[in-house]
Amino acid sequence: MIKNRCATPPANVEIYKDLWIWLEQNDGELSRISLEMAGIGRKLADKYNEKLVGILLADENGERMAQEAIEYGVDRVIFVKNQVYRHYRTRPYADAIASLIVEKKPNYFVIGATHNGRDLASRIAVRVNTGITADCTEIDIDPSKKLLEARRPAFGGAILANILCSRHRPQMASARPGIFKPVDRVVGRKGEIERVENSIKEEDVVTKLLQIVTREEVDITTADVVVCGGMGLGKKEGFKILEDLANELGGIVAASRPTVDAGWITRDRQVGQTGKTVHPKLYIAVGVSGAIQHIAGMKSSEYIISINKDAAAPIVKYSDVALIGDAYEIVPRFIESIRKGKQALREGRASSAKK
Amino acid sequence: MLKIAVMIKQVPDSQDISIDPVTKTLNRSMARNVVNPPDVNATEAAVQLKDRYGGEITVITMGPPMADSALLQLMGMGADNGVLVTDRVFAGADTWPTAFTLASVADYLGGFDVILCGEETTDSSTGHVGPGIAEFMGYEQATYVHKVEYENGFFVVVRDIEGAEETIKIGKPAVITITLNANDPRNPTLKRKIAAYKKGVKLVTNKELQLDPACIGLKGSPTIVKDMKTVPDPVKNPSKPGIEELDKIVSVLIERGIVK
Numbered sequence: 001m002i003k004n005r006c007a008t009p010p011a012n013v014e015i016y017k018d019l020w021i022w023l024e025q026n027d028g029e030l031s032r033i034s035l036e037m038a039g040i041g042r043k044l045a046d047k048y049n050e051k052l053v054g055i056l057l058a059d060e061n062g063e064r065m066a067q068e069a070i071e072y073g074v075d076r077v078i079f080v081k082n083q084v085y086r087h088y089r090t091r092p093y094a095d096a097i098a099s100l101i102v103e104k105k106p107n108y109f110v111i112g113a114t115h116n117g118r119d120l121a122s123r124i125a126v127r128v129n130t131g132i133t134a135d136c137t138e139i140d141i142d143p144s145k146k147l148l149e150a151r152r153p154a155f156g157g158a159i160l161a162n163i164l165c166s167r168h169r170p171q172m173a174s175a176r177p178g179i180f181k182p183v184d185r186v187v188g189r190k191g192e193i194e195r196v197e198n199s200i201k202e203e204d205v206v207t208k209l210l211q212i213v214t215r216e217e218v219d220i221t222t223a224d225v226v227v228c229g230g231m232g233l234g235k236k237e238g239f240k241i242l243e244d245l246a247n248e249l250g251g252i253v254a255a256s257r258p259t260v261d262a263g264w265i266t267r268d269r270q271v272g273q274t275g276k277t278v279h280p281k282l283y284i285a286v287g288v289s290g291a292i293q294h295i296a297g298m299k300s301s302e303y304i305i306s307i308n309k310d311a312a313a314p315i316v317k318y319s320d321v322a323l324i325g326d327a328y329e330i331v332p333r334f335i336e337s338i339r340k341g342k343q344a345l346r347e348g349r350a351s352s353a354k355k
Numbered sequence: 356m357l358k359i360a361v362m363i364k365q366v367p368d369s370q371d372i373s374i375d376p377v378t379k380t381l382n383r384s385m386a387r388n389v390v391n392p393p394d395v396n397a398t399e400a401a402v403q404l405k406d407r408y409g410g411e412i413t414v415i416t417m418g419p420p421m422a423d424s425a426l427l428q429l430m431g432m433g434a435d436n437g438v439l440v441t442d443r444v445f446a447g448a449d450t451w452p453t454a455f456t457l458a459s460v461a462d463y464l465g466g467f468d469v470i471l472c473g474e475e476t477t478d479s480s481t482g483h484v485g486p487g488i489a490e491f492m493g494y495e496q497a498t499y500v501h502k503v504e505y506e507n508g509f510f511v512v513v514r515d516i517e518g519a520e521e522t523i524k525i526g527k528p529a530v531i532t533i534t535l536n537a538n539d540p541r542n543p544t545l546k547r548k549i550a551a552y553k554k555g556v557k558l559v560t561n562k563e564l565q566l567d568p569a570c571i572g573l574k575g576s577p578t579i580v581k582d583m584k585t586v587p588d589p590v591k592n593p594s595k596p597g598i599e600e601l602d603k604i605v606s607v608l609i610e611r612g613i614v615k
């Protein structure tokens with residue numbers, strides 16, 4: 001009966017120990033987010049003398065991934081091996097991990113807030129009656145009370161809330177992708193692998209994967225120059241001139257969410273609250289209005305140029321330089337100016353080399 | 356015949372939110388209330404399911420009494436019933452008691468074949484409430500979905516994950532969360548709106564649900580907000596050069612070592 005549920009805190013929180021992270025994998029490869037979680041986990045574990053435990057559900061490829069996780073800083077991997085875990089599916093994953101939590105009583109559990117991570121984390125938190133701070137961008141531990149302090153932005157980053165889960169265990173948080181850095185891989189680093197039996201069979205799982213279409217991903221988060229297109233481009237082809245501008249600057253093309261939803265460009269290039277967070281040396285927003293969810297993903301860029309028809313668009317007040325006018329008129333002229341500038345630079349260099 | 360619920364939330368329009376320059380607090384008094392955008396897509400998905408497979412749609416929200424306007428708007432789009440879950444004891448809930456209360460309502464209403472939610476809200480943006488409801492109800496779940504079909508007692512959905520799009524078949528009953536812009540929501544019609552106002556919404560309080568007050572609302576929330584700081588808006592005073600001054604901008608980029 002649902003009626004009788006209550007998130008009653010456990011009586012003895014002191015027996016809960018270790019810092020857990022989820023090692024997300026896809027088709028036999030550790031996801032990038034797992035390395036990020038190992039990175040922040042390692043930092044916290046070193047600082048507060050905790051053991052860093054990675055939870056890995058996988059098929060036979062798990063042996064290799066467990067060793068890889070250890071080389072990225074995990075002390076111990078709990079590896080639950082079964083063919084069923086080759087691909088992520090909510091129920092078999094939540095069932096296995098929730099029973100591990102009940103049995104082993106971790107104090108902290110941090111899960112990368114990817115789509116699958118959020119799907120899993122919220123299901124587990126309800127199952128084991130604990131709290132979870134979603135999408136945090138800062139994580140620390142209060143050493144005296146051993147409390148996880150998870151900070152998360154709300155309202156597109158306008159406020160930063162510090163959230164505690166002091167009475168319930170494990171203290172859970174999901175962590176925003178692209179914020180925490182992996183530590184350098186130490187090949188041959190030693191750690192423990194604990195193998196856990198699980199007899200689940202494919203027939204027991206209702207959810208079936210019918211098809212998976214993978215995309216080649218580009219990484220917009222590490223580029224020095226990001227040229228972002230918005231709905232103001234008016235059409236898919238508009239991204240071509242942005243490609244030229246980006247090429248001229250050695251940068252990469254990114255996009256606002258509605259252009260992605262419209263199918264003009266791929267999702268891996270989306271900036272914002274539900275996309276990537278970027279902080280390049282130069283961000284150029286073309287035909288982007290600057291909605292709060294967009295600003296959340298780019299406001300810490302070092303230098304911002306916006307190109308927009310509307311002088312009252314919100315993006316303008318976040319810009320260092322606002323070019324008011326039609327993108328199709330300004331961008332080609334901008335490219336020309338850059339070429340001229342580069343030419344002058346080269347000639348300048350050539351003449352100074354002659355001297 | 357599918358018995359469909361849509362969980363929806365009224366949120367302050369995020370475009371209207373600002374930081375008060377004097378008090379440095381969040382200024383939402385100017386904000387109009389709107390239906391959380393992906394919840395409108397979830398409602399559209401419900402109407403499409405009903406159109407194709409037949410069924411009855413109930414839109415449900417937990418919120419203050421004024422949230423009834425959101426329900427009426429969505430009934431104007433084609434939802435059959437609106438349920439407003441409102442009671443002082445539900446206030447201040449984090450995701451655990453929110454999901455718990457909404458699941459209890461769904462249970463009170465006899466359960467559903469499918470409960471649709473939005474992918475996340477613009478005000479709390481956790482995306483955790485949908486899966487939480489699924490867990491309390493013991494339902495199957497699929498999140499970040501932009502396409503739903505119903506075949507022989509199963510839902511076939513297409514969902515987005517990082518680096519891929521997957522098509523999965525899930526059982527019934529299920530919770531499915533719909534992405535923003537998954538579809539193109541229809542406008543409410545005047546005729547439907549009038550019918551909605553006539554019909555009104557059903558009120559559910561804790562008198563009906565009989566949940567232990569210690570387990571809901573702020574009291575039933577495992578997480579607590581220790582402190583909150585407003586982050587100053589990085590608002591600048593931009594130069595607004597004309598198109599004939601582009602060369603000047605380029606020289607700044609050269610100085611900054613960007614153009615080289």
Ligand SMILES: Cc1cc2nc3c(=O)[nH]c(=O)nc-3n(C[C@H](O)[C@H](O)[C@H](O)COP(=O)(O)OP(=O)(O)OC[C@H]3O[C@@H](n4cnc5c(N)ncnc54)[C@H](O)[C@@H]3O)c2cc1C
Pocket residue numbers: 229230231232233255256257258259270271272273274275276286287288289290291292293294297307308309310313325326327328391392393475476477535
């Ligand atoms: C839950 C949720 C999550 C979201 N997450 C994100 C996110 O991660 N990232 C994101 O970007 N958005 C996100 N959004 C959407 C966001 O609220 C805005 O709708 C979106 O950012 C607007 O995109 P845009 O600026 O491209 O389009 P618009 O708002 O339509 O702006 C177009 C701009 O182009 C200008 N323009 C028009 N024609 C021209 C021209 N010829 N030349 C120059 N300028 C021109 C216009 O003046 C206007 O300012 C989210 C929304 C929700 C509800």
Ligand SMILES: Nc1ncnc2c1ncn2[C@@H]1O[C@H](COP(=O)(O)O)[C@@H](O)[C@H]1O
Pocket residue numbers: 362363364391393394415416417418450453457471472473474475476479480481482483484485
């Ligand atoms: N108070 C509420 N009433 C009804 N539905 C809600 C409520 N809060 C959240 N939801 C649903 O859960 C989804 C995810 O919300 P969140 O977890 O807050 O990001 C929303 O898009 C809604 O579908």
